[in-house]
Amino acid sequence: EEKPKILIASTVVPESVLELLKSKCALILIKKESKNHILSKVQGVHGIFWATKTHLDKEIIDTAGPNLTTVCTMSAGYDHIDTKTLKLKGIKFANTPGVLNAAVADTAVLLALAASRRLHEGRVDMESGNWKNGLQTRLGIDISGSIVGIIGFGGIGQAIAKRLAPFEVSQFLYTGHSEKPEAKSLKAKLVDLETLNKEADFIFISCPLNNETKGMINKDFFGKTKKTAVLVNIARGEIVVQKDLIKALKRGKIFAAGLDVMTPEPLPSDSELLKLPNVVLTPHIGSATKKTREQMAELTAHNMLRGLGGENMITPVNL
C-alpha cells in the first residue's frame, strides 16, 4: 500500500517530528515561504501540515485536488486558513490549542509588567545618558489593586488571569459570548466590551481574529479608555486599528501598550510604534519556547496521522 503524501509548509518542524511522520507518510518539505513554490508542490497530497504565516487559501486547497482529506495548522490561531473552503470540501481541520497557553500567557505578563513600569523608555534614556533625577519622572502603574480586563477568556485568557491573581488584582473582568465555568474560581465577571473598557486598568487582548473582532479596538474604544490604562495584545495585530492606537499612545489616551503582535508582521523598521517611548514590543514570540514549539509540532503531527488514518483527531476544529 502506498504511503499518503503530505506537504509540510515549514522550516520549523523538529527532526523528531519529521521522523515520526516519515515512518507513515511520504513527505514533501517546503522550505520557501513562497506561494508559487507551494502551488508547484501541493498537487495530489492527502494532507497539509501548515506551519507558516502564508495564507492557506482556496487556490492552494483547489490545487491540492481531491486526495486532500486533512489539514493541520501548527498554531492556535487560524485566521490565515481558508476554513470556509475546507468546510465546503469536507476536509478535516485541526489546530494546536492548549499546549501554548502557558508560554503565551507568560509573554502577556512580561509585556504587562514591562509596559506598566516603563521598561523601554527607561532603557532608552539610560542609553542616551539621560538617567534623570529620582524616581518621580518614572512612575508606573500597579498591578496590585488593579482591575484587569481580558478580552477573550479562552485557554490563554484564563492562563493570564491565573498568573496575575497572585499579583493581588482586585477584580477580573472578561468579555465573550457566554459565561465560562472556569471564571468562578477566579471571581472573574463577564461584562460587555464597553464596561471592560471603562473599568479596566489593564486590558489584555486574547481572542481570535475574525470578522467580529477585526478592528474592534479602535478610535471609539480609545475614546473611553482610562488614561492610565495599559493595553497588552498577544492575539493578532489586526484586532487593533494600529493608527488609532498610535494616536491614543501619543495623546495620552492610554498609558502604555505591550504588543507581541502588530500590523504588518514583520513590522517595518521605520514604524512609528518603534519610536514611541510608551510601547514595549516583542516580535510575535508568544509561543516561542523550545518546549512549547516542540509540543505544537508533535500535536500537529498526531492530528495529521489520525486524520489521514480516519481516526478522531486530538484537537479538531469543528467547522
Ligand SMILES: O=C(O)[C@H](O)CO
Ligand atoms: O496562533 C499561534 O499559535 C501563534 O500566533 C503562533 O503562530
